[in-house]
Amino acid sequence: MTDAVLGGTAVPSVRNRRDRDGAVLPVLTVLAVLLAVWYVAAVWLNAPQVTEKLNRGGTDWGVSELVAGTWAMERPVLPAPHQVAVELYDSVFGRPVTSKRSLVYHAQVTLSATVAGFALGLALGVLLAIGIVHVTVLDRSLMPWIIASQTIPILAIAPMIVVVLGNLGFTGLLPKAIISGYLSFFPIAIGMVKGLRSPDPLQLDLMRTYSATDAQTFAKLRWPSSMSFLFPSLKVAIALSLVGAIVAELPTGAQAGLGARLLAGSYYGQTIQIWAALFMSAFLAVAAVGAVGLVERLLTHLRGGRL
Protein backbone atom coordinates (compact mmCIF):
# COMPACT_ATOMS: atom_id res chain seq x y z
CA MET A 1 0.00 0.00 0.00
CA THR A 2 2.72 2.41 1.05
CA ASP A 3 4.78 1.33 -1.90
CA ALA A 4 1.89 1.96 -4.21
CA VAL A 5 1.33 5.42 -2.78
CA LEU A 6 5.00 6.27 -2.96
CA GLY A 7 5.16 4.90 -6.49
CA GLY A 8 2.07 6.88 -7.42
CA THR A 9 3.56 10.17 -6.28
CA ALA A 10 7.13 9.49 -7.25
CA VAL A 11 6.46 8.75 -10.88
CA PRO A 12 4.70 12.01 -11.83
CA SER A 13 7.16 14.19 -9.88
CA VAL A 14 10.10 12.62 -11.69
CA ARG A 15 8.36 13.18 -14.97
CA ASN A 16 7.52 16.80 -14.08
CA ARG A 17 11.10 17.63 -13.18
CA ARG A 18 12.27 15.97 -16.37
CA ASP A 19 9.74 17.97 -18.38
CA ARG A 20 10.82 21.23 -16.83
CA ASP A 21 14.52 20.60 -17.26
CA GLY A 22 13.94 19.08 -20.64
CA ALA A 23 12.01 22.06 -22.00
CA VAL A 24 13.33 25.19 -20.34
CA LEU A 25 17.09 24.75 -20.31
CA PRO A 26 17.68 23.95 -23.99
CA VAL A 27 15.27 26.68 -25.05
CA LEU A 28 17.09 29.26 -22.93
CA THR A 29 20.46 28.07 -24.21
CA VAL A 30 19.41 28.37 -27.83
CA LEU A 31 17.90 31.80 -27.13
CA ALA A 32 21.13 33.01 -25.48
CA VAL A 33 23.24 31.79 -28.39
CA LEU A 34 20.92 33.44 -30.92
CA LEU A 35 21.00 36.76 -29.04
CA ALA A 36 24.80 36.65 -28.79
CA VAL A 37 25.16 35.95 -32.52
CA TRP A 38 22.69 38.72 -33.25
CA TYR A 39 24.55 41.32 -31.16
CA VAL A 40 27.87 40.38 -32.82
CA ALA A 41 26.26 40.57 -36.25
CA ALA A 42 24.86 44.01 -35.39
CA VAL A 43 28.34 45.26 -34.55
CA TRP A 44 29.80 43.77 -37.70
CA LEU A 45 27.09 45.04 -40.08
CA ASN A 46 26.72 48.51 -38.57
CA ALA A 47 30.45 49.11 -37.98
CA PRO A 48 31.27 50.83 -41.34
CA GLN A 49 28.66 53.55 -40.80
CA VAL A 50 29.57 54.05 -37.15
CA THR A 51 33.31 54.17 -37.92
CA GLU A 52 32.72 56.85 -40.54
CA LYS A 53 30.65 58.92 -38.12
CA LEU A 54 33.22 58.57 -35.30
CA ASN A 55 36.06 59.53 -37.64
CA ARG A 56 34.14 62.63 -38.71
CA GLY A 57 33.70 63.55 -35.05
CA GLY A 58 37.45 64.06 -34.80
CA THR A 59 37.78 62.80 -31.23
CA ASP A 60 39.60 59.61 -30.26
CA TRP A 61 37.45 56.52 -30.05
CA GLY A 62 37.91 52.92 -28.98
CA VAL A 63 36.14 49.59 -29.21
CA SER A 64 33.59 50.47 -26.52
CA GLU A 65 32.46 53.58 -28.40
CA LEU A 66 32.20 51.54 -31.61
CA VAL A 67 30.13 48.80 -30.00
CA ALA A 68 27.88 51.26 -28.18
CA GLY A 69 27.41 53.14 -31.45
CA THR A 70 26.43 50.06 -33.46
CA TRP A 71 23.80 49.11 -30.90
CA ALA A 72 22.15 52.52 -30.76
CA MET A 73 21.77 53.69 -34.35
CA GLU A 74 18.56 55.30 -35.50
CA ARG A 75 18.52 53.50 -38.87
CA PRO A 76 20.88 50.57 -38.47
CA VAL A 77 21.51 47.95 -41.13
CA LEU A 78 20.72 45.40 -38.44
CA PRO A 79 19.10 46.75 -35.27
CA ALA A 80 20.23 45.29 -31.94
CA PRO A 81 17.74 42.95 -30.19
CA HIS A 82 16.97 45.40 -27.41
CA GLN A 83 16.15 48.14 -29.93
CA VAL A 84 13.62 45.82 -31.58
CA ALA A 85 12.26 44.84 -28.17
CA VAL A 86 11.76 48.46 -27.16
CA GLU A 87 10.09 49.31 -30.46
CA LEU A 88 7.88 46.24 -30.17
CA TYR A 89 6.92 47.14 -26.60
CA ASP A 90 6.19 50.78 -27.45
CA SER A 91 4.14 49.99 -30.52
CA VAL A 92 2.12 47.31 -28.74
CA PHE A 93 1.59 48.83 -25.29
CA GLY A 94 2.65 52.46 -25.71
CA ARG A 95 0.02 53.54 -28.21
CA PRO A 96 -3.78 53.35 -28.34
CA VAL A 97 -4.86 50.28 -30.29
CA THR A 98 -6.80 52.43 -32.76
CA SER A 99 -3.66 54.39 -33.69
CA LYS A 100 -2.07 53.76 -37.10
CA ARG A 101 1.23 53.48 -35.27
CA SER A 102 0.02 50.68 -33.02
CA LEU A 103 1.18 47.19 -33.99
CA VAL A 104 -1.94 45.76 -32.33
CA TYR A 105 -4.04 47.67 -34.84
CA HIS A 106 -2.01 46.36 -37.80
CA ALA A 107 -1.87 42.83 -36.42
CA GLN A 108 -5.63 42.77 -36.03
CA VAL A 109 -6.11 43.88 -39.66
CA THR A 110 -3.77 41.12 -40.86
CA LEU A 111 -5.31 38.56 -38.53
CA SER A 112 -8.82 39.15 -39.84
CA ALA A 113 -7.57 38.62 -43.41
CA THR A 114 -5.71 35.51 -42.22
CA VAL A 115 -8.78 34.02 -40.57
CA ALA A 116 -11.00 34.83 -43.55
CA GLY A 117 -8.40 33.35 -45.93
CA PHE A 118 -8.00 30.27 -43.75
CA ALA A 119 -11.77 29.74 -43.75
CA LEU A 120 -11.82 30.05 -47.55
CA GLY A 121 -8.85 27.68 -47.89
CA LEU A 122 -10.42 25.18 -45.51
CA ALA A 123 -13.74 25.16 -47.37
CA LEU A 124 -12.07 24.94 -50.79
CA GLY A 125 -9.50 22.33 -49.70
CA VAL A 126 -12.08 20.07 -48.08
CA LEU A 127 -14.53 20.36 -50.99
CA LEU A 128 -11.80 19.58 -53.53
CA ALA A 129 -10.68 16.57 -51.48
CA ILE A 130 -14.24 15.23 -51.22
CA GLY A 131 -14.65 15.61 -54.99
CA ILE A 132 -11.31 13.99 -55.76
CA VAL A 133 -11.92 11.02 -53.46
CA HIS A 134 -15.44 10.32 -54.73
CA VAL A 135 -15.20 11.15 -58.45
CA THR A 136 -12.48 9.46 -60.54
CA VAL A 137 -12.69 12.09 -63.28
CA LEU A 138 -11.99 14.84 -60.76
CA ASP A 139 -9.01 12.88 -59.40
CA ARG A 140 -7.45 12.78 -62.86
CA SER A 141 -8.38 16.30 -63.94
CA LEU A 142 -8.04 18.41 -60.80
CA MET A 143 -4.88 17.14 -59.15
CA PRO A 144 -2.41 18.45 -61.79
CA TRP A 145 -4.04 21.91 -61.60
CA ILE A 146 -3.91 21.95 -57.82
CA ILE A 147 -0.20 21.19 -57.90
CA ALA A 148 0.41 23.66 -60.74
CA SER A 149 -1.35 26.39 -58.76
CA GLN A 150 1.36 26.20 -56.12
CA THR A 151 4.25 26.45 -58.57
CA ILE A 152 3.29 30.04 -59.42
CA PRO A 153 5.07 32.46 -57.06
CA ILE A 154 2.45 34.10 -54.90
CA LEU A 155 4.31 37.43 -55.23
CA ALA A 156 3.66 37.30 -58.99
CA ILE A 157 0.00 36.44 -58.83
CA ALA A 158 -1.03 38.55 -55.82
CA PRO A 159 -0.92 41.97 -57.60
CA MET A 160 -2.99 40.59 -60.47
CA ILE A 161 -5.66 39.25 -58.15
CA VAL A 162 -5.76 42.62 -56.39
CA VAL A 163 -6.04 44.54 -59.66
CA VAL A 164 -8.72 42.28 -61.16
CA LEU A 165 -10.82 42.28 -58.01
CA GLY A 166 -10.30 46.03 -57.60
CA ASN A 167 -11.74 46.55 -61.08
CA LEU A 168 -14.75 44.47 -60.12
CA GLY A 169 -15.21 46.71 -57.11
CA PHE A 170 -13.83 44.41 -54.44
CA THR A 171 -11.26 46.00 -52.17
CA GLY A 172 -10.13 45.62 -48.60
CA LEU A 173 -10.54 42.27 -46.89
CA LEU A 174 -11.77 40.12 -49.78
CA PRO A 175 -8.72 40.29 -52.11
CA LYS A 176 -6.43 39.63 -49.16
CA ALA A 177 -8.53 36.69 -48.00
CA ILE A 178 -8.52 35.21 -51.51
CA ILE A 179 -4.72 35.41 -51.79
CA SER A 180 -4.41 33.95 -48.31
CA GLY A 181 -6.88 31.17 -49.19
CA TYR A 182 -4.99 30.49 -52.44
CA LEU A 183 -1.97 29.48 -50.37
CA SER A 184 -3.75 27.64 -47.58
CA PHE A 185 -6.16 25.42 -49.54
CA PHE A 186 -3.27 23.36 -50.90
CA PRO A 187 -2.00 21.55 -47.79
CA ILE A 188 -5.62 21.02 -46.67
CA ALA A 189 -6.64 19.48 -50.01
CA ILE A 190 -3.59 17.20 -50.09
CA GLY A 191 -3.97 16.16 -46.44
CA MET A 192 -7.70 15.52 -46.78
CA VAL A 193 -7.35 13.45 -49.95
CA LYS A 194 -4.90 11.25 -48.10
CA GLY A 195 -7.07 11.23 -44.97
CA LEU A 196 -10.36 10.43 -46.72
CA ARG A 197 -8.60 7.51 -48.42
CA SER A 198 -7.02 6.27 -45.20
CA PRO A 199 -9.72 3.76 -44.07
CA ASP A 200 -8.44 0.22 -44.64
CA PRO A 201 -10.36 -2.25 -46.85
CA LEU A 202 -11.69 -4.07 -43.78
CA GLN A 203 -13.30 -0.91 -42.38
CA LEU A 204 -14.83 -0.20 -45.79
CA ASP A 205 -16.07 -3.81 -46.16
CA LEU A 206 -17.73 -3.46 -42.77
CA MET A 207 -19.72 -0.47 -44.06
CA ARG A 208 -20.69 -2.50 -47.11
CA THR A 209 -22.02 -5.37 -44.98
CA TYR A 210 -24.31 -2.82 -43.32
CA SER A 211 -25.31 -1.68 -46.83
CA ALA A 212 -24.42 1.84 -45.76
CA THR A 213 -24.93 4.63 -48.29
CA ASP A 214 -21.95 6.61 -49.62
CA ALA A 215 -23.04 9.51 -47.44
CA GLN A 216 -23.09 7.29 -44.33
CA THR A 217 -19.69 5.81 -45.18
CA PHE A 218 -18.39 9.33 -45.55
CA ALA A 219 -19.87 10.65 -42.33
CA LYS A 220 -19.12 7.66 -40.13
CA LEU A 221 -15.86 6.38 -41.59
CA ARG A 222 -14.03 8.58 -44.10
CA TRP A 223 -14.48 11.90 -42.33
CA PRO A 224 -13.51 10.69 -38.83
CA SER A 225 -10.54 8.77 -40.30
CA SER A 226 -9.25 11.91 -41.98
CA MET A 227 -8.94 13.95 -38.78
CA SER A 228 -5.43 12.75 -37.96
CA PHE A 229 -4.39 13.93 -41.44
CA LEU A 230 -6.38 17.16 -41.32
CA PHE A 231 -4.77 18.72 -38.27
CA PRO A 232 -1.11 18.65 -39.39
CA SER A 233 -2.36 20.16 -42.68
CA LEU A 234 -4.29 22.83 -40.80
CA LYS A 235 -1.18 23.90 -38.91
CA VAL A 236 0.74 24.34 -42.14
CA ALA A 237 -2.27 26.02 -43.75
CA ILE A 238 -2.84 28.63 -41.06
CA ALA A 239 0.83 29.66 -41.16
CA LEU A 240 0.55 29.95 -44.94
CA SER A 241 -2.67 31.96 -44.55
CA LEU A 242 -0.75 34.50 -42.50
CA VAL A 243 2.04 34.66 -45.11
CA GLY A 244 -0.61 35.09 -47.79
CA ALA A 245 -2.34 37.91 -45.91
CA ILE A 246 0.96 39.77 -45.40
CA VAL A 247 2.02 39.30 -49.02
CA ALA A 248 -1.40 40.53 -50.13
CA GLU A 249 -0.86 43.75 -48.16
CA LEU A 250 2.40 44.52 -49.98
CA PRO A 251 1.22 45.34 -53.51
CA THR A 252 -2.12 46.87 -52.62
CA GLY A 253 -0.72 50.03 -51.18
CA ALA A 254 -2.73 49.01 -48.16
CA GLN A 255 -2.83 51.55 -45.37
CA ALA A 256 -3.08 48.98 -42.63
CA GLY A 257 -1.80 45.54 -41.79
CA LEU A 258 1.59 44.07 -40.95
CA GLY A 259 2.46 43.91 -44.67
CA ALA A 260 1.77 47.62 -45.05
CA ARG A 261 3.83 48.29 -41.96
CA LEU A 262 6.76 46.30 -43.44
CA LEU A 263 6.47 48.18 -46.73
CA ALA A 264 6.32 51.59 -45.04
CA GLY A 265 9.33 50.67 -42.92
CA SER A 266 11.38 49.78 -45.98
CA TYR A 267 10.32 52.98 -47.82
CA TYR A 268 11.67 55.14 -45.03
CA GLY A 269 14.61 52.93 -44.00
CA GLN A 270 12.99 52.27 -40.63
CA THR A 271 14.69 48.95 -40.05
CA ILE A 272 13.72 48.82 -36.38
CA GLN A 273 10.07 49.17 -37.36
CA ILE A 274 10.45 46.38 -39.96
CA TRP A 275 11.98 44.03 -37.42
CA ALA A 276 9.28 44.82 -34.88
CA ALA A 277 6.60 44.03 -37.47
CA LEU A 278 8.39 40.82 -38.38
CA PHE A 279 8.39 39.71 -34.76
CA MET A 280 4.76 40.64 -34.41
CA SER A 281 3.88 38.42 -37.39
CA ALA A 282 5.95 35.60 -35.89
CA PHE A 283 4.02 35.87 -32.61
CA LEU A 284 0.79 35.94 -34.57
CA ALA A 285 1.82 32.75 -36.41
CA VAL A 286 2.68 31.01 -33.14
CA ALA A 287 -0.67 32.03 -31.66
CA ALA A 288 -2.59 30.89 -34.77
CA VAL A 289 -0.84 27.51 -34.93
CA GLY A 290 -1.37 27.20 -31.18
CA ALA A 291 -5.10 27.82 -31.60
CA VAL A 292 -5.30 25.00 -34.15
CA GLY A 293 -3.34 22.83 -31.72
CA LEU A 294 -5.89 23.58 -28.99
CA VAL A 295 -8.78 22.45 -31.18
CA GLU A 296 -6.78 19.32 -32.00
CA ARG A 297 -6.26 18.57 -28.32
CA LEU A 298 -9.93 19.07 -27.60
CA LEU A 299 -10.90 16.63 -30.34
CA THR A 300 -8.26 14.15 -29.17
CA HIS A 301 -9.71 14.36 -25.68
CA LEU A 302 -13.22 13.68 -27.01
CA ARG A 303 -11.87 10.63 -28.81
CA GLY A 304 -10.49 9.11 -25.63
CA GLY A 305 -6.91 10.31 -26.01
CA ARG A 306 -6.08 9.38 -29.58
CA LEU A 307 -6.73 11.25 -32.78
Next chain:
Amino acid sequence: MAPVQAVLEGSAPSARVEDQRAPVVEARDLSLIFQTPDAPVTALSDINLTIRRGDFVSLIGPSGCGKTTLMRVVADLARQTSGTLLVNGGSAEQARLDRAYGYVFQAPALYPWRSIERNIMLPLEIMGMSKAERRERAARYLDLVGLKGFERKFPWQLSGGMQQRVSIARALSFEPALLLMDEPFGALDEITRDNLNVHLLRLWEKTGITVIFVTHSIPEAVFLSSKIVVMSPRPGRILEVIDSDLPTDRDLDARETPEFLEIAHRVRVALRAGHSYD
Protein backbone atom coordinates in the same frame (compact mmCIF):
# COMPACT_ATOMS: atom_id res chain seq x y z
CA MET B 1 -30.24 -30.17 -31.52
CA ALA B 2 -31.67 -32.83 -33.77
CA PRO B 3 -28.96 -34.80 -35.52
CA VAL B 4 -28.20 -33.00 -38.71
CA GLN B 5 -28.60 -35.03 -41.86
CA ALA B 6 -26.06 -34.62 -44.56
CA VAL B 7 -27.29 -32.28 -47.21
CA LEU B 8 -24.37 -32.24 -49.58
CA GLU B 9 -26.36 -32.40 -52.73
CA GLY B 10 -25.02 -33.17 -56.15
CA SER B 11 -23.45 -36.37 -54.91
CA ALA B 12 -26.48 -38.53 -54.14
CA PRO B 13 -29.37 -36.45 -52.76
CA SER B 14 -32.00 -39.17 -53.27
CA ALA B 15 -30.20 -41.47 -50.86
CA ARG B 16 -30.50 -38.97 -48.03
CA VAL B 17 -33.31 -38.11 -45.69
CA GLU B 18 -34.86 -34.75 -46.59
CA ASP B 19 -34.03 -32.00 -44.10
CA GLN B 20 -37.09 -29.90 -43.35
CA ARG B 21 -35.35 -26.77 -42.06
CA ALA B 22 -35.32 -23.81 -44.46
CA PRO B 23 -32.12 -23.37 -46.48
CA VAL B 24 -30.23 -20.18 -45.63
CA VAL B 25 -27.45 -20.54 -48.20
CA GLU B 26 -27.67 -22.60 -51.37
CA ALA B 27 -24.71 -22.74 -53.74
CA ARG B 28 -25.09 -24.49 -57.10
CA ASP B 29 -22.05 -25.04 -59.36
CA LEU B 30 -20.55 -21.89 -57.97
CA SER B 31 -17.23 -20.83 -59.47
CA LEU B 32 -15.13 -17.72 -59.12
CA ILE B 33 -12.12 -16.94 -61.27
CA PHE B 34 -9.92 -13.96 -60.42
CA GLN B 35 -8.28 -12.24 -63.37
CA THR B 36 -4.68 -11.54 -62.37
CA PRO B 37 -2.01 -9.94 -64.58
CA ASP B 38 -0.22 -13.21 -65.38
CA ALA B 39 -2.89 -15.92 -65.30
CA PRO B 40 -6.50 -16.35 -64.18
CA VAL B 41 -6.76 -17.92 -60.72
CA THR B 42 -9.64 -20.28 -59.95
CA ALA B 43 -10.52 -19.35 -56.39
CA LEU B 44 -13.72 -21.42 -56.28
CA SER B 45 -14.59 -24.36 -58.48
CA ASP B 46 -18.03 -26.00 -58.71
CA ILE B 47 -19.10 -25.38 -55.15
CA ASN B 48 -22.33 -27.13 -54.19
CA LEU B 49 -23.46 -26.58 -50.66
CA THR B 50 -26.66 -26.14 -48.69
CA ILE B 51 -26.64 -24.52 -45.28
CA ARG B 52 -29.88 -24.73 -43.31
CA ARG B 53 -31.29 -22.60 -40.54
CA GLY B 54 -29.60 -23.29 -37.21
CA ASP B 55 -26.53 -24.93 -38.72
CA PHE B 56 -23.08 -24.14 -37.42
CA VAL B 57 -20.97 -24.70 -40.50
CA SER B 58 -17.19 -24.53 -40.47
CA LEU B 59 -15.23 -24.07 -43.66
CA ILE B 60 -11.84 -25.63 -43.09
CA GLY B 61 -8.82 -25.99 -45.33
CA PRO B 62 -5.31 -24.71 -45.88
CA SER B 63 -4.58 -21.14 -46.99
CA GLY B 64 -5.71 -20.40 -50.51
CA CYS B 65 -8.51 -22.98 -50.58
CA GLY B 66 -11.14 -20.29 -51.13
CA LYS B 67 -12.91 -20.51 -47.78
CA THR B 68 -12.76 -16.77 -47.18
CA THR B 69 -13.68 -16.12 -50.81
CA LEU B 70 -16.74 -18.36 -50.48
CA MET B 71 -17.83 -16.44 -47.43
CA ARG B 72 -17.25 -13.11 -49.18
CA VAL B 73 -19.48 -14.30 -52.03
CA VAL B 74 -22.20 -15.17 -49.51
CA ALA B 75 -21.77 -11.69 -48.03
CA ASP B 76 -21.87 -10.04 -51.48
CA LEU B 77 -18.38 -8.63 -50.91
CA ALA B 78 -17.24 -10.62 -53.96
CA ARG B 79 -19.23 -12.00 -56.89
CA GLN B 80 -19.09 -15.43 -58.53
CA THR B 81 -18.17 -15.74 -62.19
CA SER B 82 -20.61 -18.61 -62.76
CA GLY B 83 -23.19 -20.70 -60.95
CA THR B 84 -25.92 -19.56 -58.60
CA LEU B 85 -25.97 -18.60 -54.99
CA LEU B 86 -29.15 -18.05 -53.02
CA VAL B 87 -29.16 -16.46 -49.58
CA ASN B 88 -32.52 -16.73 -47.82
CA GLY B 89 -33.95 -17.73 -51.20
CA GLY B 90 -32.86 -14.49 -52.91
CA SER B 91 -29.66 -13.04 -54.28
CA ALA B 92 -26.65 -12.38 -52.06
CA GLU B 93 -26.98 -8.70 -52.88
CA GLN B 94 -30.58 -8.63 -51.72
CA ALA B 95 -29.53 -10.34 -48.47
CA ARG B 96 -26.86 -7.71 -47.93
CA LEU B 97 -29.34 -4.91 -48.63
CA ASP B 98 -31.75 -6.57 -46.19
CA ARG B 99 -28.94 -6.65 -43.61
CA ALA B 100 -29.57 -10.36 -43.28
CA TYR B 101 -26.15 -11.22 -41.91
CA GLY B 102 -23.55 -9.97 -39.44
CA TYR B 103 -19.93 -10.27 -40.51
CA VAL B 104 -17.03 -10.79 -38.10
CA PHE B 105 -13.66 -10.21 -39.74
CA GLN B 106 -10.29 -11.71 -38.97
CA ALA B 107 -9.32 -8.43 -37.29
CA PRO B 108 -11.77 -6.68 -34.95
CA ALA B 109 -12.01 -3.68 -37.35
CA LEU B 110 -13.24 -1.43 -34.56
CA TYR B 111 -13.22 2.29 -35.28
CA PRO B 112 -10.54 3.66 -32.95
CA TRP B 113 -12.23 7.05 -32.48
CA ARG B 114 -15.41 5.48 -31.15
CA SER B 115 -15.87 4.23 -27.61
CA ILE B 116 -16.73 0.54 -27.23
CA GLU B 117 -20.40 1.40 -26.81
CA ARG B 118 -20.45 3.60 -29.89
CA ASN B 119 -18.64 0.94 -31.90
CA ILE B 120 -21.47 -1.47 -31.18
CA MET B 121 -23.98 1.25 -32.00
CA LEU B 122 -22.42 1.84 -35.44
CA PRO B 123 -24.63 -0.58 -37.43
CA LEU B 124 -27.64 0.53 -35.37
CA GLU B 125 -27.00 4.16 -36.30
CA ILE B 126 -26.73 3.24 -39.96
CA MET B 127 -29.99 1.31 -39.72
CA GLY B 128 -31.69 4.31 -38.18
CA MET B 129 -32.50 2.98 -34.72
CA SER B 130 -33.50 5.39 -31.98
CA LYS B 131 -30.92 6.44 -29.44
CA ALA B 132 -32.65 4.67 -26.57
CA GLU B 133 -32.87 1.46 -28.57
CA ARG B 134 -29.18 1.72 -29.52
CA ARG B 135 -28.18 2.19 -25.88
CA GLU B 136 -30.27 -0.72 -24.74
CA ARG B 137 -28.91 -3.07 -27.41
CA ALA B 138 -25.29 -2.05 -26.89
CA ALA B 139 -25.67 -2.80 -23.18
CA ARG B 140 -27.41 -6.12 -23.86
CA TYR B 141 -24.84 -7.43 -26.33
CA LEU B 142 -21.85 -6.17 -24.37
CA ASP B 143 -23.23 -8.13 -21.45
CA LEU B 144 -23.71 -11.17 -23.69
CA VAL B 145 -20.03 -11.22 -24.68
CA GLY B 146 -19.01 -10.63 -21.07
CA LEU B 147 -17.83 -7.04 -21.41
CA LYS B 148 -20.32 -5.19 -19.25
CA GLY B 149 -18.75 -2.04 -17.81
CA PHE B 150 -16.47 -1.40 -20.79
CA GLU B 151 -18.93 0.94 -22.55
CA ARG B 152 -16.82 4.09 -22.14
CA LYS B 153 -13.46 2.48 -22.92
CA PHE B 154 -11.77 2.88 -26.28
CA PRO B 155 -10.56 -0.02 -28.48
CA TRP B 156 -6.86 0.53 -27.74
CA GLN B 157 -7.56 0.07 -24.04
CA LEU B 158 -8.78 -3.52 -24.61
CA SER B 159 -6.83 -6.70 -25.29
CA GLY B 160 -7.06 -8.42 -28.67
CA GLY B 161 -9.51 -11.02 -27.37
CA MET B 162 -11.74 -8.38 -25.82
CA GLN B 163 -11.69 -6.36 -29.05
CA GLN B 164 -12.78 -9.41 -31.00
CA ARG B 165 -15.63 -9.97 -28.53
CA VAL B 166 -16.71 -6.36 -29.12
CA SER B 167 -16.73 -7.03 -32.85
CA ILE B 168 -18.92 -10.10 -32.25
CA ALA B 169 -21.28 -8.01 -30.12
CA ARG B 170 -21.37 -5.45 -32.93
CA ALA B 171 -22.29 -8.14 -35.47
CA LEU B 172 -25.01 -9.50 -33.18
CA SER B 173 -26.40 -6.11 -32.16
CA PHE B 174 -28.82 -5.81 -35.07
CA GLU B 175 -29.92 -9.42 -34.57
CA PRO B 176 -29.17 -10.96 -37.95
CA ALA B 177 -30.31 -14.57 -38.45
CA LEU B 178 -26.98 -15.39 -40.10
CA LEU B 179 -23.52 -14.81 -38.65
CA LEU B 180 -20.49 -14.96 -40.95
CA MET B 181 -17.19 -15.33 -39.10
CA ASP B 182 -13.91 -15.20 -41.00
CA GLU B 183 -11.17 -16.71 -38.81
CA PRO B 184 -12.33 -14.49 -35.97
CA PHE B 185 -9.96 -16.05 -33.43
CA GLY B 186 -7.03 -16.65 -35.78
CA ALA B 187 -4.88 -13.90 -34.32
CA LEU B 188 -5.50 -14.83 -30.68
CA ASP B 189 -3.53 -17.00 -28.29
CA GLU B 190 -4.82 -20.51 -27.69
CA ILE B 191 -6.12 -19.89 -24.17
CA THR B 192 -8.20 -16.90 -25.27
CA ARG B 193 -9.32 -18.82 -28.32
CA ASP B 194 -10.57 -21.79 -26.22
CA ASN B 195 -12.44 -19.42 -23.98
CA LEU B 196 -14.09 -17.61 -26.90
CA ASN B 197 -14.96 -20.94 -28.53
CA VAL B 198 -16.98 -21.93 -25.45
CA HIS B 199 -18.59 -18.48 -25.42
CA LEU B 200 -19.53 -18.77 -29.07
CA LEU B 201 -20.93 -22.27 -28.70
CA ARG B 202 -23.21 -21.18 -25.82
CA LEU B 203 -24.30 -18.15 -27.83
CA TRP B 204 -25.21 -20.33 -30.80
CA GLU B 205 -27.21 -22.72 -28.61
CA LYS B 206 -29.02 -19.86 -26.92
CA THR B 207 -29.95 -17.87 -30.03
CA GLY B 208 -30.41 -20.60 -32.65
CA ILE B 209 -28.57 -18.37 -35.11
CA THR B 210 -27.06 -19.84 -38.28
CA VAL B 211 -23.26 -19.53 -38.29
CA ILE B 212 -20.72 -19.91 -41.09
CA PHE B 213 -17.26 -20.05 -39.61
CA VAL B 214 -13.94 -20.01 -41.46
CA THR B 215 -11.00 -21.60 -39.69
CA HIS B 216 -7.88 -23.60 -40.30
CA SER B 217 -7.90 -25.21 -36.89
CA ILE B 218 -9.23 -28.77 -36.84
CA PRO B 219 -10.05 -28.82 -33.08
CA GLU B 220 -11.85 -25.49 -33.37
CA ALA B 221 -13.92 -26.68 -36.35
CA VAL B 222 -14.86 -29.98 -34.69
CA PHE B 223 -15.61 -28.40 -31.34
CA LEU B 224 -17.94 -25.72 -32.72
CA SER B 225 -19.63 -27.17 -35.74
CA SER B 226 -22.69 -29.16 -36.61
CA LYS B 227 -21.28 -29.48 -40.12
CA ILE B 228 -17.67 -29.30 -41.29
CA VAL B 229 -16.95 -28.41 -44.91
CA VAL B 230 -13.45 -29.57 -45.86
CA MET B 231 -11.93 -27.56 -48.70
CA SER B 232 -8.81 -27.88 -50.80
CA PRO B 233 -6.80 -25.37 -52.83
CA ARG B 234 -5.81 -25.00 -56.51
CA PRO B 235 -8.60 -24.87 -57.48
CA GLY B 236 -10.61 -24.05 -54.35
CA ARG B 237 -13.20 -26.80 -54.02
CA ILE B 238 -15.20 -28.79 -51.47
CA LEU B 239 -13.72 -32.22 -50.71
CA GLU B 240 -16.16 -33.48 -48.17
CA VAL B 241 -18.91 -32.39 -45.81
CA ILE B 242 -18.74 -34.05 -42.41
CA ASP B 243 -21.70 -33.94 -40.04
CA SER B 244 -21.00 -33.80 -36.39
CA ASP B 245 -23.42 -34.67 -33.60
CA LEU B 246 -21.45 -34.05 -30.45
CA PRO B 247 -23.67 -33.34 -27.42
CA THR B 248 -24.86 -29.73 -27.52
CA ASP B 249 -23.83 -28.93 -23.96
CA ARG B 250 -20.21 -29.94 -24.66
CA ASP B 251 -17.36 -28.15 -22.98
CA LEU B 252 -13.63 -28.09 -23.70
CA ASP B 253 -13.22 -31.55 -22.17
CA ALA B 254 -15.30 -32.94 -25.02
CA ARG B 255 -12.18 -32.59 -27.14
CA GLU B 256 -10.74 -35.67 -25.47
CA THR B 257 -13.74 -37.94 -26.08
CA PRO B 258 -13.51 -40.73 -28.68
CA GLU B 259 -16.42 -39.19 -30.65
CA PHE B 260 -14.55 -35.91 -30.96
CA LEU B 261 -11.29 -37.60 -31.96
CA GLU B 262 -13.13 -39.73 -34.50
CA ILE B 263 -14.58 -36.67 -36.25
CA ALA B 264 -11.25 -34.85 -36.08
CA HIS B 265 -9.65 -37.89 -37.67
CA ARG B 266 -12.18 -37.87 -40.53
CA VAL B 267 -11.44 -34.18 -41.15
CA ARG B 268 -7.73 -34.93 -41.22
CA VAL B 269 -8.21 -37.82 -43.63
CA ALA B 270 -10.29 -35.62 -45.93
CA LEU B 271 -7.64 -32.87 -45.84
CA ARG B 272 -4.97 -35.43 -46.69
CA ALA B 273 -7.06 -36.72 -49.60
CA GLY B 274 -7.04 -33.17 -50.97
CA HIS B 275 -3.22 -33.10 -50.76
CA SER B 276 -3.48 -30.34 -48.19
CA TYR B 277 -0.45 -31.71 -46.41
CA ASP B 278 1.74 -31.79 -49.52
